Amino acid sequence: MLVFVTVGSTKFDALIQAVLSADVLQCLQAKGYTSLVVQCGNSRTDEPVPNEGKTKMRREGVDIELWKFKPSLEEEYENADLIVSHAGSGTILDVLRRDKPLIVVPNPTLLDNHQQELARALSEQSYLLRSSVDPSELSQVIRDLVPSELRKFPAMDGSRFRQILDEEMGFL
Amino acid sequence: MPNLWRITAFILLCTLARLMWLIFQSRGTKNRHVPRHRQASDTCSLAVFLGSGGHTSEALSLLSSLDFNRYTPRKYVVSEGDILSAEKAVSLETSKATSASSRPGTDYNILVIPRARRVHQSLFMTPPTALRSLLACVFHVSIAPLISSGPGSSSFADVLILNGPGTCFVLCIAVYLNRFLGRPSPRLIYVESFARVKSLSLSGKLLRPFVDRFLVQWSQINKGECRGWLV
Numbered sequence: 001m002l003v004f005v006t007v008g009s010t011k012f013d014a015l016i017q018a019v020l021s022a023d024v025l026q027c028l029q030a031k032g033y034t035s036l037v038v039q040c041g042n043s044r045t046d047e048p049v050p051n052e053g054k055t056k057m058r059r060e061g062v063d064i065e066l067w068k069f070k071p072s073l074e075e076e077y078e079n080a081d082l083i084v085s086h087a088g089s090g091t092i093l094d095v096l097r098r099d100k101p102l103i104v105v106p107n108p109t110l111l112d113n114h115q116q117e118l119a120r121a122l123s124e125q126s127y128l129l130r131s132s133v134d135p136s137e138l139s140q141v142i143r144d145l146v147p148s149e150l151r152k153f154p155a156m157d158g159s160r161f162r163q164i165l166d167e168e169m170g171f172l
Numbered sequence: 173m174p175n176l177w178r179i180t181a182f183i184l185l186c187t188l189a190r191l192m193w194l195i196f197q198s199r200g201t202k203n204r205h206v207p208r209h210r211q212a213s214d215t216c217s218l219a220v221f222l223g224s225g226g227h228t229s230e231a232l233s234l235l236s237s238l239d240f241n242r243y244t245p246r247k248y249v250v251s252e253g254d255i256l257s258a259e260k261a262v263s264l265e266t267s268k269a270t271s272a273s274s275r276p277g278t279d280y281n282i283l284v285i286p287r288a289r290r291v292h293q294s295l296f297m298t299p300p301t302a303l304r305s306l307l308a309c310v311f312h313v314s315i316a317p318l319i320s321s322g323p324g325s326s327s328f329a330d331v332l333i334l335n336g337p338g339t340c341f342v343l344c345i346a347v348y349l350n351r352f353l354g355r356p357s358p359r360l361i362y363v364e365s366f367a368r369v370k371s372l373s374l375s376g377k378l379l380r381p382f383v384d385r386f387l388v389q390w391s392q393i394n395k396g397e398c399r400g401w402l403v
Binding site: 009088089090093114115117118120121154156157158159160161162164165167168169170171 | 208216238242331369385390392401
């Protein structure tokens with residue numbers, strides 16, 4: 001099974017370090033996740049990652065590909081069996097609407113903590129799992145993950161905004 | 173000289189009173205204006221500001237739920253250099269045109285405005301660029317509709333949808349200039365991001381007193397109107 005990790009459009013060193021830690025890799029391997037694709041953005045990595053293309057390696061029985069930026073994230077979401085991401089709302093919506101299991105890791109270095117709030121609110125409703133950047137916590141969350149126990153995220157309900165606008169403009 | 177002061181003070185007072193009245197009119201849901209009734213077959217012109225990144229995604233997602241045969245023509249306002257937002261707007265239009273019966277590609281356009289403030293720009297340099305941005309907005313919202321001719325072009329739009337970031341405030345100021353002068357102006361609808369669970373964003377706080385409808389997507393915020401998730 002394949003895990004896709006994304007940090008969004010900026011960088012998130014701590015998340016990259018956590019997913020590449022021996023703890024987390026062993027955990028993934030034990031659960032049957034033997035392929036890992038990481039979109040690192042501008043995060044610092046131990047192995048150099050080219051601007052174009054990927055760096056390949058194998059650690060703890062997991063085949064790993066490191067990319068700076070992948071041209072299409074949609075394709076990665078589609079192929080993955082599990083996604084680990086920063087808590088950006090765009091990524092969260094994209095992944096949950098595809099009914100893929102998602103673990104979000106809010107970036108503690110961001111000044112505004114609204115990403116934390118979104119991650120907490122959605123994990124309280126069991127739409128996703130949440131972890132800190134601590135490798136042992138992330139390992140535990142992966143160990144406890146049962147994809148079928150996550151709640152199905154509702155499809156977008158376009159009628160709500162349509163109705164508000166029709167109301168406001170005098171159509172209703 | 174004292175007369176000049178008195179006249180200036182009087183004008184300022186009148187300006188302030190008019191502004192307060194306009195803001196008062198736009199606020200709240202109880203005393204809000206009763207919308208002009210439109211027939212089901214009527215059309216309504218629409219403008220939307222695409223603030224790049226997550227703002228653009230959410231704004232286009234809101235638009236995707238609308239009937240483009242009813243909300244026509246459409247104007248997409250993007251910041252200078254934000255090619256990605258313009259591309260996303262075109263791709264929404266293309267997908268709508270193939271899925272519905274609307275005439276493809278003819279009933280929308282994309283307006284570009286200079287950025288009010290660039291990322292990493294020093295605070296000191298903000299006033300000149302913000303002014304340039306404001307002038308561009310005033311041109312599109314107030315002046316262009318006056319000089320262009322043709323059906324439906326006498327006003328900028330019937331409704332303007334905003335969802336941040338702060339730059340969209342200059343558009344709001346341009347709309348208020350029209351209101352101040354008694355010219356036709358769009359209804360202003362602000363939609364706070366899905367990402368804001370407990371607190372408003374800076375642009376939300378800034379625009380809340382001025383817009384006609386202020387929507388939030390999480391009921392925990394307790395400010396504005398909530399009808400659940402909209403995107």
